[in-house]
Amino acid sequence: MLRYTLKRLISLLLSLAVASLVIFAVIEIAPGDPAQFMLGVNAQPDTLAALRTELELDASKPERYLAWVGGMLQGDFGTSYTYRTPVAGMIADRLWVSLPLTIYALLISILLAFPAGIYAASRRGKMGDAAMMGTTQLGVAIPNFWFAMMLVLVLAVNLRWFNAGGFPGWDKGVWSGLHALTLPAIALALPQASILARVMRSALLDVLGEDFMRTARAKGLSRGQALWRHGLRNALIPVLTIIGLQVSFLLAGAIIIEQVFYLPGLGRLIFQSINSRDLIVVESVVMLLVFVVITVNFLVDLAYAIVDPRLRTRT
Numbered sequence: 291m292l293r294y295t296l297k298r299l300i301s302l303l304l305s306l307a308v309a310s311l312v313i314f315a316v317i318e319i320a321p322g323d324p325a326q327f328m329l330g331v332n333a334q335p336d337t338l339a340a341l342r343t344e345l346e347l348d349a350s351k352p353e354r355y356l357a358w359v360g361g362m363l364q365g366d367f368g369t370s371y372t373y374r375t376p377v378a379g380m381i382a383d384r385l386w387v388s389l390p391l392t393i394y395a396l397l398i399s400i401l402l403a404f405p406a407g408i409y410a411a412s413r414r415g416k417m418g419d420a421a422m423m424g425t426t427q428l429g430v431a432i433p434n435f436w437f438a439m440m441l442v443l444v445l446a447v448n449l450r451w452f453n454a455g456g457f458p459g460w461d462k463g464v465w466s467g468l469h470a471l472t473l474p475a476i477a478l479a480l481p482q483a484s485i486l487a488r489v490m491r492s493a494l495l496d497v498l499g500e501d502f503m504r505t506a507r508a509k510g511l512s513r514g515q516a517l518w519r520h521g522l523r524n525a526l527i528p529v530l531t532i533i534g535l536q537v538s539f540l541l542a543g544a545i546i547i548e549q550v551f552y553l554p555g556l557g558r559l560i561f562q563s564i565n566s567r568d569l570i571v572v573e574s575v576v577m578l579l580v581f582v583v584i585t586v587n588f589l590v591d592l593a594y595a596i597v598d599p600r601l602r603t604r605t
Contacts, residue, residue: 295592302588309580314355317573324371324567345371358573367574372566377574380559385578387457388548388555391471392540395478399536402483407490408522414495422487429484434543438477438550445473455552474551478543482536489532493525534590538583 325341342348346357361368367377410422446454452473460467545557552558556575563571 298588298591302584305584306581309584310359310577311355313573313576313580314351314358317569317576318351318354324569328371328567358570362574362577368570370563370568370571372563372568372571377571380571381556381575381578384554384556384559386460387471387553388541388544388557390467391474391478391544391548391553391555392537394468394471394475395482395540396533396536398475398479399483399486400533402479403486403490406483406487408494410487410491411494411498419491423491426484426487429480430488432480434477434481435546435550437480438474438547441473441477442550455550457553471553474544474547474553477547477550478540482539486529486532486536490525490529493528494522497525530590530593534587537586538579541579541582 325338325345325347328341339348346354349357358368365378367381369375370377370380373380406422406426410419413419442454446452453470457470458466541556544555545560547553548555548557549561556579560572560575562568563575
């Protein structure tokens with residue numbers, strides 16, 4: 291297990307190194323000068339040059355890349371061009387909204403998908419299976435931003451069970467914060483729960499056709515008992531893959547959902563920073579999101595080895 295973990299850790303570090311190069315290169319070649327944006331088109335050349343020196347934009351791109359990566363390794367993400375405050379502090383403030391939102395949406399997705407997938411698999415070819423698959427197909431087809439607006443219209447505007455947007459802060463209490471994140475989390479979770487339920491059903495149906503499942507049935511277990519005792523664990527590998535991928539989808543979807551609900555999270559920070567050409571903030575936030583996604587995939591790989599020990603000897 292230690293050798294397997296070390297190989298996956300090396301792969302993680304290489305992925306992060308390549309990602310940092312790609313992120314820096316793509317953002318740096320984007321048109322627009324942050325100093326010009328801040329001073330306006332009528333700025334004097336000497337004033338523009340002084341601001342570029344202050345923002346360290348006059349250094350070569352390799353120097354700026356190395357300074358950026360070296361700072362991140364020490365926990366220093368640089369200083370925002372627009373707000374002139376440490377980027378690390380800005381990210382930390384917004385992360386306390388985006389991270390709970392992502393975890394909340396992922397939990398809702400799992401809690402909806404697992405029972406739905408198991409129920410559909412246990413009733414293959416029956417009315418319950420058809421109804422569940424039709425429901426999940428609808429869930430996949432509905433755009434989450436449209437579903438978010440419908441949730442606001444029905445549950446916030448008409449029924450007044452929730453606020454239409456905004457975030458009170460965790461200092462107002464955990465319940466108050468979770469209440470504000472409930473509608474955004476549901477909007478994010480619905481498409482992912484539908485996909486996960488379909489994968490769970492498919493994986494369980496594949497397992498039900500295996501010899502060991504027929505042996506379990508021959509020993510007197512019912513279809514449902516064999517599914518719960520022996521089928522579920524063996525069906526988890528493709529399900530874990532989808533759960534790992536869903537983290538990146540949820541983080542990406544949060545950029546739109548946070549705009550709908552006016553949440554002060556990383557999504558809105560990226561959107562505002564792109565508009566103001568605050569490159570250092572965009573680079574740092576995107577790198578952080580990539581780090582989270584790669585780390586989650588690393589943890590999923592470890593979960594594979596725990597669920598199926600045979601994988602440890604194949605790599």
